[in-house]
Amino acid sequence: MNAPSRNAIRLAVSMGDPAGVGPELCVKAAAGGRLPADTALTIIGARRLLGAIAADVLDLDNVPPDTPLPRRPTAAGGRASLDYIEAAVRSVLEGRADALVTCPISKEAIAAAGSPYPGHTEMLAELAGGGRPVMLLVNGPLRVAFATTHAPLRDVPGMLTAEGIAHTGVTLGRALREHFDIPAPRLAVCALNPHAGDGGRFGDEEARLLAPAVAAIRRAGIEASGPLPSDTLFARALKGDFDGVVALYHDQGMIPVKLAGLGGVVNVTLGLRIIRTSPGHGTAYDIAGKGIADESSLLSAIAMATAMVRSSRGLRAPRADRIK
Helix, strand or coil: CCCCCCCEEEEEEEEECCCCCCHHHHHHHHHHHCCCCEEEEEEEHHHHCCCCCCCCCCCCCCCCCCCCCCCCCCCHHHHHHHHHHHHHHHHHCCCCCCCCCCCCHHHHHHHCCCCCCHHHHHHHHCCCCCCCEEEEEEEEEEEEEECCCCCHHHHHHHCCCCCCCCHHHHHHHHHHHHHHHCCCCCCEECCCCHHHHHHHCCCCCHHHHHHHHHHHHHHHCCEECCCCCEHHHHHHHHHHHCCCEECHHHHHHHHHHHHCCCCHCCCEEEECCCCCCECCCCCCCCCCCCCCCCCCCHHHHHHHHHHHHHHEEEEEEEHHHHHC
């Protein structure tokens, strides 16, 4: 492995649940020769599970030796996952790394470990906050930010506010300018109801909440369209009509993003004091330890974190590194 230059972009990578595919993904990503040019990784995890990885390792030594790992959510795995995240965030906040990449954790496991957080996003908001975080899923030309995240579908209409939707759109628009080299982003906001409410026949949220939110996004100097029916909106986004989409609930945005192929999906948390990306999949306990996990999504997350750091510094990526 060639030594990175003094000006290399340094990424802290938390290993994720030790019983999941995170350790294997880290090893494969570091060894495959597919990292962006001049990117240096520090893996925060357990050396026992990483072996002679082609990257620096911050070994927290929190996985007992000679103990078989149960390939399921456990309190021990959840506690280890939380330790890795806390150490990785600290590394970025203290200037030892430029951005954070997180491997998958289990919400069930961290709950068993006593975590009050539903997942990464909420935990990172506490550790590296700076405002209200916004979850962004990226896959090729699709960039989808979420006005709500992990919530029962029946609760979504009551959770939506014009101010909250506008906050999601404005945060997305500013991130596209700062971190994605899109100086004049064009956003679209999904409708909640079929046919965008059809003039109020199927609900009043479009007129009562969504239209005011779109107007507020425009007042912030960001081009925005909507509310638009999501059954056609995402096809238009794939064609390039929009640079970003505001989805109102989890599956509304997740399904089109993941239909485009899981290997390129990257989860980005906007609104933090740090840059954070993650693969767009879970712990995959069923295939962990079998050597068959696909590292493509982790490599995409690493490439995106590198590109976001470069963009924030006003640097252009080498052509071979650019995320399309």
